[in-house]
Amino acid sequence: MSTFLGMPAAREGAGPSPQAAPGTLSGIGRPEDPLHWGASFPDAAKAALENGQLRRNLGKATSTIRTKRARVVGEVPDWEALRDAGSAVKTDVLARLPELLEELERNVTARGGVVHWARDAVEANRIVADLVRAKGADEVVKVKSMATQEIGLNEALAEEGIAAVETDLAELIVQLADDMPSHILVPAIHRNRTEIRDIFLERMADAPPDLTDVPRELAMAARSHLRRKFLSAKVAISGANFAVADTGTLAVVESEGNGRMCLTLPETLITVMGIEKLIPTFDDLEVFLQLLPRSSTGERMNPYTSMWTGVTPGDGPQEFHLVLLDNGRTKVLADEAGRSALHCIRCSACLNVCPVYERVGGHAYGSVYPGPIGAILTPQLTGEKSDLPYASTLCGACYEVCPVKIDIPSILVELRAREVSLSGASPETADRVWKAAMKAASFAMADGGRFRRAARVPRLLRAISRNGVIRRLPFPGSLWTRSRDLMEPPQQTFHDWWAEREERR
Amino acid sequence: MRLALAATCIGDAMFPQAPRAVVTLLERLGHEVVFPPAQACCGQMHVNTGYLAEAVPVVQNHVRTFAPVADGEWDAVVVPSGSCTGSIRHQQAMVLERAGLRAEARTATAVAERTYELSELLVDVLGVTDVGAWFPHRVTYHPTCHSLRMLGVGDKPERLLRAVEGLELAPLAEAEGCCGFGGTFSLKNSDTSTAMLADKVANVVDTGAEVVTAGDWSCLMHIGGGLSRGGTGVRPMHLAEILASTRESPVVPGAGQAVAR
Numbered sequence: 168m169s170t171f172l173g174m175p176a177a178r179e180g181a182g183p184s185p186q187a188a189p190g191t192l193s194g195i196g197r198p199e200d201p202l203h204w205g206a207s208f209p210d211a212a213k214a215a216l217e218n219g220q221l222r223r224n225l226g227k228a229t230s231t232i233r234t235k236r237a238r239v240v241g242e243v244p245d246w247e248a249l250r251d252a253g254s255a256v257k258t259d260v261l262a263r264l265p266e267l268l269e270e271l272e273r274n275v276t277a278r279g280g281v282v283h284w285a286r287d288a289v290e291a292n293r294i295v296a297d298l299v300r301a302k303g304a305d306e307v308v309k310v311k312s313m314a315t316q317e318i319g320l321n322e323a324l325a326e327e328g329i330a331a332v333e334t335d336l337a338e339l340i341v342q343l344a345d346d347m348p349s350h351i352l353v354p355a356i357h358r359n360r361t362e363i364r365d366i367f368l369e370r371m372a373d374a375p376p377d378l379t380d381v382p383r384e385l386a387m388a389a390r391s392h393l394r395r396k397f398l399s400a401k402v403a404i405s406g407a408n409f410a411v412a413d414t415g416t417l418a419v420v421e422s423e424g425n426g427r428m429c430l431t432l433p434e435t436l437i438t439v440m441g442i443e444k445l446i447p448t449f450d451d452l453e454v455f456l457q458l459l460p461r462s463s464t465g466e467r468m469n470p471y472t473s474m475w476t477g478v479t480p481g482d483g484p485q486e487f488h489l490v491l492l493d494n495g496r497t498k499v500l501a502d503e504a505g506r507s508a509l510h511c512i513r514c515s516a517c518l519n520v521c522p523v524y525e526r527v528g529g530h531a532y533g534s535v536y537p538g539p540i541g542a543i544l545t546p547q548l549t550g551e552k553s554d555l556p557y558a559s560t561l562c563g564a565c566y567e568v569c570p571v572k573i574d575i576p577s578i579l580v581e582l583r584a585r586e587v588s589l590s591g592a593s594p595e596t597a598d599r600v601w602k603a604a605m606k607a608a609s610f611a612m613a614d615g616g617r618f619r620r621a622a623r624v625p626r627l628l629r630a631i632s633r634n635g636v637i638r639r640l641p642f643p644g645s646l647w648t649r650s651r652d653l654m655e656p657p658q659q660t661f662h663d664w665w666a667e668r669e670e671r672r
Numbered sequence: 673m674r675l676a677l678a679a680t681c682i683g684d685a686m687f688p689q690a691p692r693a694v695v696t697l698l699e700r701l702g703h704e705v706v707f708p709p710a711q712a713c714c715g716q717m718h719v720n721t722g723y724l725a726e727a728v729p730v731v732q733n734h735v736r737t738f739a740p741v742a743d744g745e746w747d748a749v750v751v752p753s754g755s756c757t758g759s760i761r762h763q764q765a766m767v768l769e770r771a772g773l774r775a776e777a778r779t780a781t782a783v784a785e786r787t788y789e790l791s792e793l794l795v796d797v798l799g800v801t802d803v804g805a806w807f808p809h810r811v812t813y814h815p816t817c818h819s820l821r822m823l824g825v826g827d828k829p830e831r832l833l834r835a836v837e838g839l840e841l842a843p844l845a846e847a848e849g850c851c852g853f854g855g856t857f858s859l860k861n862s863d864t865s866t867a868m869l870a871d872k873v874a875n876v877v878d879t880g881a882e883v884v885t886a887g888d889w890s891c892l893m894h895i896g897g898g899l900s901r902g903g904t905g906v907r908p909m910h911l912a913e914i915l916a917s918t919r920e921s922p923v924v925p926g927a928g929q930a931v932a933r
């Protein structure tokens with residue numbers, strides 16, 4: 168699902184984005200592994216927090232869509248029942264994924280499509296590149312697709328001399344700026360419209376030279392640029408929001424109409440889809456087509472819902488290929504605790520309500536999957552040690568809005584436990600310090616008598632407090648006192664106070 | 673009723689005025705309060721940071737200490753903290769279960785079923801919203817994330833505050849936004865935590881309130897630390913401290929003094 172939510176204007180007098188280097192380029196470029204790149208989360212977050220323009224852009228965009236989502240969700244009397252239904256369907260899908268995938272394959276094939284299976288990014292990219300080359304095309308149009316972003320398809324095609332043109336407006340902006348997406352649904356959410364105008368002028372060859380930053384003008388410039396691409400493309404590449412096992416139907420929902428163009432005009436259509444995107448029956452669409460638009464864009468219904476089943480002579484693409492992508496998903500499926508991350512329908516509601524995402528933006532997560540869902544999905548897909556499970560206060564806002572009820576906070580805790588075990592023999596000082604501190608605290612907190620004695624220790628800090636507060640502590644206490652005072656510990660703990668009271672009685 | 677108090681580790685060691693206020697309040701309402709001295713901590717910090725093995729002995733100690741509530745020795749356990757109550761209710765049994773301690777996990781569930789956060793205990797169990805308090809100050813209420821979402825206390829704290837004589841309740845903008853504490857998050861992601869805190873502090877200051885209150889001293893320690901650093905003069909106080917205040921024995925904002933004797 169993709170839509171353009173409107174671009175905040177740059178504040179008057181605000182210079183070019185400090186992140187842009189040089190001009191409108193992001194300076195991020197295209198990383199080797201789209202699932203895992205860049206600095207550690209705390210470091211990347213620190214850099215992002217220093218970018219005032221980015222914080223204003225994000226704050227405005229996320230609060231606008233939060234309000235909109237809350238309003239339209241509030242209109243649905245059976246919203247909680249719908250969430251339960253969505254979650255139940257997905258649980259069922261994961262419980263019998265192999266069987267349903269085979270059913271999908273049978274039905275797609277029976278209706279004239281061709282199904283390919285890809286274990287990882289390399290295999291998937293290879294399959295797509297071969298298919299495009301077989302058609303003799305050197306340019307393809309694309310509907311915005313998380314799966315192809317995840318595998319770095321555009322870069323892989325470029326290496327084969329094939330240009331992939333993103334046709335979603337926000338995705339086009341990201342592509343032109345040689346940037347990475349920073350949001351699942353609104354990949355250019357970190358950009359304001361002045362930046363977008365500059366990007367178009369610099370990087371889009373056929374942009375009108377007198378282009379202003381009025382949203383309509385920007386949209387029209389992109390429209391005429393893309394129109395030429397749609398009309399000449401022989402091959403299109405899409406993702407899929409849903410794949411219906413019992414009919415072999417694929418569905419893409421979007422808001423701009425670019426998807427509809429890609430899915431109907433070219434001769435060949437290649438769809439790359441994560442294997443978890445299945446739903447068992449056509450009727451199940453009823454649930455998700457209600458849940459998705461309200462959760463993602465705050466719309467009652469998405470403007471374009473395109474469905475196709477195999478090929479139909481004389482109508483639409485005459486050749487259809489479906490690439491079923493694993494890329495770590497069966498590993499996630501095997502993990503009982505983290506499995507429900509595969510319920511995700513990529514609505515992005517969790518990003519928009521996340522107080523951490525709102526402050527630091529998507530790039531800090533160093534993955535095409537940012538925000539709360541990224542914090543649980545990315546480390547599971549890569550299987551690598553990660554600091555993303557700690558990029559949350561466990562405030563629970565993500566769980567509250569998730570249309571398929573993924574208990575993100577509980578999974579974060581599970582993944583933290585995994586991180587701790589991965590860092591068991593870690594030589595890193597920080598890991599060792601944490602471990603030692605947690606062990607010591609565990610010893611002190613596992614016995615009332617020991618705790619009573621340990622709880623008296625903080626009062627030694629009274630020696631350095633002034634006017635009831637402590638303003639400066641040595642490391643690691645400095646991580647607290649750099650921005651927050653610490654209130655002076657009490658003269659007497661509660662344990663001691665109670666004992667004294669009992670004695671007096 | 674006979675009520676056992678879980679003071680919480682942070683309340684015990686850093687902010688004893690909150691559990692003391694709980695004692696004052698409940699005794700004033702005619703209940704007997706018991707403090708089992710073997711208690712230490714609920715284990716939340718260990719669980720939430722991913723140290724599940726280290727959490728086991730801590731959770732075991734909590735469950736053993738409060739197990740008598742499951743046998744009817746006390747009517748309920750009261751906790752002046754939404755997040756600790758949340759951990760007791762949603763994490764303790766899981767930790768023991770994972771460690772293969774089946775029987776203890778069952779006890780944990782039984783204890784959790786009789787454990788209440790303060791506003792839940794007052795409104796749902798004891799059936800009071802007007803506790804006879806007097807607190808003539810302008811107050812704003814921050815609904816902490818765990819009270820709000822993990823427990824779903826709803827508007828119980830606000831109902832209790834509205835019934836306090838002399839108290840003026842100031843609405844807080846973006847009240848449901850996290851303050852950025854998140855336990856060890858405040859250290860591991862210190863910069864992000866600080867950015868979240870800055871927004872919370874600005875919203876609290878905008879209310880013009882003299883006091884900011886909540887059901888958790890951990891979040892209040894964070895917000896209070898920011899308010900203090902900013903030299904704002906706004907005082908953090910636990911909900912229990914406000915509810916314990918009466919005309920005869922008023923609690924002064926920021927004094928953190930003993931109330932029960």
Ligand code: SF4
Nearest residue numbers: 511512514515517569
């Ligand atoms: S985790 Fe839930 S809220 Fe987040 S993108 Fe996926 S479906 Fe939407």
